[in-house]
Amino acid sequence: MLKTFIGPRLRRLRVENGQTQAQMAKALGISTSYVNLLEKNERSVSVPVLLKLLESYDVDWREIAEDDSSAVLADLRGALQDPIFDTGRPDLPQLRAALTHSPDLATSFLRLHRAYLAATDQLMSVSGAGEPAQSLQATSPEAAVLNFFRQHQNYFEDLEKAAEGFWGGQRVTADDVYAGVKKRLQDQLGLHVRLVPVSEMPATLREYDEERREVRLSEALDHPNRVFQLVHVSALLEQRDVIDGLLSKSRLDNANGLARCRVELANYFAAAVLMPYRPFMTEALESKYDFDHLATRFGVSFEQACHRATTLQRRGARGVPFFFLRIDKAGNVTKRFNATDFHLAEYGGACPRLDVHTSFRTPGRILSQLVEMPDSSQYFVISRTVDRPSFARQHQDVRLAVAMGCGTEHIGSICYADQLGVPAAHTTKIGINCRVCPRIDCDQRAHHALVLSGPVDERRRGATRYSS
Known part of the structure; x- marks a missing residue:
């Protein structure tokens, strides 16, 4: 049986509830010293203590026991390939130790590094353009969604379970899916599906008209994408509670990021239904x-x-x-x-x-x-x-x-x-x-390296104008 270490999560839960270690120990029916050892990850949590924890604090067990360290570790290793860390780059055991004992510090480091990349990119894009550098530390909605999916290892069990029950136990072949989804939307949601000419919906592939209870699909869509778009609509309407629950844990705090993530979660559901x-x-x-x-x-x-x-x-x-x-x-x-x-x-x-x-x-x-x-x-x-x-x-x-x-x-x-x-x-x-x-001599280089690149030697021409 795999050992489960919950130290940082336990400490965060205790602090959020304004408790001392002694108060938490009393609530869990264990000793203060045992709480201390759990928080330091010097002891793994036992099943009885975990159950008591879930009962006493009314939390989802996944918030306590699930381990998302592999995705964070991958992100750390990727971030540390930035040339700015060429000297004194931590090795793998050090990174694992940081995740074990200071996971919040690790995620804060990643957030800082992403802000640095975003700021650098935006500074370069507005340089000399006479435009104010607005919100230089903002992360794009796409990057925020990618980070959210990485935190879940690109897998959402709740959506998978919902997708497995989509057909209500009936077997539907790939040849019958399109007709089956149309009928299901009609029967379950009262939605009519209409295929419309491109001239009626220029530059639009799919549109849901709530007032008319109609889903319009463009003739520009091929058959697989027509099916996919219909299941996507079903996800947005029927799986709203599941998607809202996932978004509430996403830590996305802006409308663009939440909207983008909702679309991607609906896409995930559609893919899980069709495959x-x-x-x-x-x-x-x-x-x-x-x-x-x-x-x-x-x-x-x-x-x-x-x-x-x-x-x-x-x-x-x-x-x-x-x-x-x-x-x-x-x-x-x-x-x-x-x-x-x-x-x-x-x-x-x-x-x-x-x-x-x-x-x-x-x-x-x-x-x-x-x-x-x-x-x-x-x-x-x-x-x-x-x-x-x-x-x-x-x-x-x-x-x-x-x-x-x-x-x-x-x-x-x-x-x-x-x-x-x-x-x-x-x-x-x-x-x-x-x-x-850091590959300064690459003959495909299109930009001067941002950091740790020496000045160009005017007496020598390298493989590109950025090297000498």
Whole structure:
């Protein structure tokens, strides 16, 4: 049986209730010295004490016993790859000790580092533009949502359970899902679904009209995305209490972040309905994560199948931990989710050495690549383009590219690595992005490194104008 240490959480609970260790000990029926040992993580909590704790303080056991340290540890390791920490970088045992004894300090450090990155990025963007630097420490809604999902290891049990009960025990094949969802919306919510021409809803893919009790879908949507949008609407209406409960624990404190997170949680629910956990997991393992096969098998898009694979993090039934990255043709990161230690680009775009950029040259084909981060960690990455809905011929080629990656220790579980010739395959050295990457001699560098980069030697020209 795994030992459960709850020291920092117990201390926080005691302080929030304005109690001394002696008062908490009395409430729990244990000694003051035992409370002291629990708070110092010198003793693991026993089941009877944990039950008494939940009874006495009326808290959810997950708030006390669940361990989210793996995601925070991954974030710490990623943040510490910033060149500013090149000297005196803590090793892994030190980081684990910090999480064990001072988790609030660790999360505060991460918050500070994100604020530093955001401020630096915004300062550079407004430099010389004559614009006031407003809210330099603000975190974008997308970054806040990513952090929230990372804290939950990209998995939400409450939404998974709700999705499992979506069909009420009935078996619905992929071919019947669209009609089934339409009927369900009509029967359960009194909603009528109408497919409308692009001219009636220009630049809009889906619209819910509460007054008319109608959901309008654009003809620009392909079949998988029509189904997905309908289940998304169901999530927003039927799972409001579940989503509100998750948002209440998100620590998001601004309207933009909460709205963005609500949409992503509804997307999560829709994916869980269309790709049920156990069947999808079984098929993924048997096919070695053949995403074209998974998309066909469950009647979803390639991108939806990839995204769902990042959420297979249920205790006792975990899949391969993936990161998911989507970019546009300019290299902007438009979507990202992560269940790995890989530090996804948040500011300034993804590394140009990632083949996800190259995939625009070979639309529809999957590219495989081995990459190495500055900390020597290695990942296997696949990339492929995906097409977005097109409203008119004037707006064709709205293509994006997605990348899926995992640690090389999982490479034997991925079918796309079969022809790569591992371990003899070439490994591409990459970074988070140019502004913080320490690889000064990289011939793809687009920005002078923000920190720890020496002045350019005017007598010598290096691989780029930023090196000498």
